[in-house]
Amino acid sequence: MTTGSESLEHVRIFDTTLRDGEQSPGAAMTLGEKLEVAEMLDAMGVDIIEAGFPVSSPGDFEAVSEIAKLAKNSVICGLARAGFKDIDRAGEALKGARRPRIHTFISTSPVHMKHKLQMGPNAVLDAVGASVTRARQLTDDVEWSAEDATRTERDFLCRCVELAIRSGATTINIPDTVGYSTPQEYFELITMLRNTIPNADKAIFSTHCHNDLGMAVANSLAGVLAGARQVECTINGIGERAGNAALEEIVMALKVRKDVMPFRTGIDSTMIARASKLVSNVTNFPVQYNKAIVGKNAFAHESGIHQDGMLKHVETYEIMRPEDVGVKGTSLVLGKLSGRHAFREKLSALGYELADEDFQEAFKRFKALADKKKNVFDEDIVALVDDEVVRGHDKIFVKALKVESGLGIAPAAHMTLVVDGEERATTATGDGPVDAIFAAIRALYPHTASLQLFQVHAVTEGTDAQATVSVRLEENGRTVTGKGADTDTLVAAANAYVNALNKLLVKREKQVPEVLTAAR
Ligand code: KIV
Numbered sequence: 001m002t003t004g005s006e007s008l009e010h011v012r013i014f015d016t017t018l019r020d021g022e023q024s025p026g027a028a029m030t031l032g033e034k035l036e037v038a039e040m041l042d043a044m045g046v047d048i049i050e051a052g053f054p055v056s057s058p059g060d061f062e063a064v065s066e067i068a069k070l071a072k073n074s075v076i077c078g079l080a081r082a083g084f085k086d087i088d089r090a091g092e093a094l095k096g097a098r099r100p101r102i103h104t105f106i107s108t109s110p111v112h113m114k115h116k117l118q119m120g121p122n123a124v125l126d127a128v129g130a131s132v133t134r135a136r137q138l139t140d141d142v143e144w145s146a147e148d149a150t151r152t153e154r155d156f157l158c159r160c161v162e163l164a165i166r167s168g169a170t171t172i173n174i175p176d177t178v179g180y181s182t183p184q185e186y187f188e189l190i191t192m193l194r195n196t197i198p199n200a201d202k203a204i205f206s207t208h209c210h211n212d213l214g215m216a217v218a219n220s221l222a223g224v225l226a227g228a229r230q231v232e233c234t235i236n237g238i239g240e241r242a243g244n245a246a247l248e249e250i251v252m253a254l255k256v257r258k259d260v261m262p263f264r265t266g267i268d269s270t271m272i273a274r275a276s277k278l279v280s281n282v283t284n285f286p287v288q289y290n291k292a293i294v295g296k297n298a299f300a301h302e303s304g305i306h307q308d309g310m311l312k313h314v315e316t317y318e319i320m321r322p323e324d325v326g327v328k329g330t331s332l333v334l335g336k337l338s339g340r341h342a343f344r345e346k347l348s349a350l351g352y353e354l355a356d357e358d359f360q361e362a363f364k365r366f367k368a369l370a371d372k373k374k375n376v377f378d379e380d381i382v383a384l385v386d387d388e389v390v391r392g393h394d395k396i397f398v399k400a401l402k403v404e405s406g407l408g409i410a411p412a413a414h415m416t417l418v419v420d421g422e423e424r425a426t427t428a429t430g431d432g433p434v435d436a437i438f439a440a441i442r443a444l445y446p447h448t449a450s451l452q453l454f455q456v457h458a459v460t461e462g463t464d465a466q467a468t469v470s471v472r473l474e475e476n477g478r479t480v481t482g483k484g485a486d487t488d489t490l491v492a493a494a495n496a497y498v499n500a501l502n503k504l505l506v507k508r509e510k511q512v513p514e515v516l517t518a519a520r
C-alpha cells in the first residue's frame with residue numbers, strides 16, 4: 001500500500017498522447033478535443049506535454065500554439081525533425097508557452113540511416129550537432145532523441161548522445177522505437193550510456209518505449225531503475241502500432257511498488273480514470289476491459305471466493321485502492337426506482353457536475369432507460385450523459401424515426417429531422433436499415449460529406465445493452481466524428497450521423513484548416 005513520498009527522487013512524466021498517441025491509426029482529435037485533453041494533463045500534474053508536431057500540418061501547429069497558451073503548469077513541447085524548417089516551426093508554435101521545450105530527433109540505427117534517411121553516420125552526427133544548436137537558440141529546454149536507439153550500434157549512439165549534450169540538449173531520450181527491447185537489455189543500455197558518456201551528468205535521461213512485444217512499461221521502469229528520470233508515455237497506452245508505455249501503469253507501479261522502486265511522480269493519480277475516459281472518448285478507442293488500472297474490470301470482483309475475501313479485508317485481492325485512481329470502489333447499481341438524489345450522487349461519483357437544465361434532461365433519459373433495461377450500470381450513465389452533452393447544442397436533430405426491415409422486406413426509414421427549428425420529413429430506402437437511415441438524412445439535409453467509418457460498441461453486456469455508435473464523415477479534407485448512444489442501435493446510428501453533421505457545420509463556420517498529412 002502507498003506511503004508518503006516527498007523525499008523520494010522525482011521521475012518526470014512526459015505525456016505524448018497528443019503527438020505519438022495521435023499517431024495511432026484512426027485516433028485523430030479535433031483542436032477542441034486536444035485542448036480538453038491538454039487541460040486535463042496540465043491539471044493532473046504531467047511535467048511535460050508533447051502537444052504535437054508543428055511542421056506536420058497547420059492543425060498540429062495551431063494545437064501546439066493554443067496548448068502553449070493555456071498550460072498553467074506543464075512544460076509544453078513540440079516535436080521537430082533535425083531540419084531547421086521543423087525546428088523553427090516548433091519554436092514559432094511554442095512562442096506563447098510559459099515553459100517551452102523543443103524536442104528534436106534523428107534516426108541513429110543502421111537500418112534507419114541507410115533505408116529511411118539515406119545518410120551516413122557522419123552526416124547524421126553533423127545533423128545532431130546542428131539541430132540541437134539551432135533549437136538551443138530558440139529555447140533553453142531542448143530534448144534530443146535517437147530514433148531507433150535500441151537497434152543502434154553502441155559506440156555510435158554514445159558519440160551522438162555526447163555531441164547532443166555538448167550542443168546544448170538538456171534531456172536525452174532513448175527510444176525503443178520498434179518495441180524490440182527487453183527490460184534487462186534496456187536497463188543495461190541506459191546504465192552503459194550513463195556510465196560511459198563523459199558529459200552524461202549534464203542531461204536527464206528519458207525512456208520512450210513502444211509496446212510491440214507488450215514490454216513498454218516494464219522496459220520504461222527498467223530504464224528508471226538504471227537512472228532515467230523522465231518517462232515518455234500516453235494515456236491508455238495509445239500510440240503507433242501497439243502503442244506506447246501507458247501513463248497510468250507507470251504512475252501506479254511507481255506509487256504501489258515504492259519498496260522496490262523508490263521514486264515519486266507529480267501526478268494526481270485520482271484523476272487517472274477521468275483522463276482515461278476522456279482520451280477513450282475523443283479518440284474512439286475503447287479501453288480493453290481487463291486493461292491494468294483503467295479497464296472496466298480492473299477493480300471488479302466476480303467470483304464468490306474473491307467477493308468473500310474482499311468483504312473480510314480489501315487487501316486480500318486489491319493491491320491499490322480504486323479511489324487512488326479515481327474509481328469509486330463500490331458500484332451502486334441504479335434502477336427504475338432510483339430518484340433524483342441517487343442519480344445526482346451517482347453523477348458526482350462519476351465526475352459529472354451538470355447544470356440544472358442538463359441534469360433534468362439527463363434524469364428524464366435515465367428513467368426512460370431504466371424502464372427498458374434491467375440493470376443500469378455506470379457505463380450506461382456515462383454514455384447517456386456524454387450523449388446528452390454531445391447533442392445538447394446541435395442545430396440539427398432527429399425528432400422521429402421508424403425503420404422497417406426484416407426477411408423479404410426492403411429496408412426503409414421514415415424520418416423527421418429538425419433543422420434550425422424547421423421540421424423536415426421523408427421516407428428513404430437502402431441496402432440495409434442503417435443505409436436507409438443515412439439515405440433519409442442525406443435527403444433531408446443534402447451534403448457532400450462522405451462516410452469514412454461506422455462503428456458500433458455495446459456499452460455493457462446483454463441484449464438490452466446500450467449501443468454507442470461512432471460515425472466519421474469527411475468533406476474537403478476535414479474529418480469529424482459524431483457519436484450517439486441508445487438501447488436502439490438504429491436510433492444511436494441516426495444520432496451519431498446527425499451529430500457528425502453538426503460538427504461539420506461548426507467546422508465550416510470556423511473555416512478550420514484542412515489537416516495535411518506529413519511525414520511523421
Ligand atoms: O518512437 C520514437 O522513436 C519516437 C521519436 C520521435 C521520439 O516517437
Ligand code: ZN
Binds near residue numbers: 020175177208210240
Ligand atoms: Zn514513439
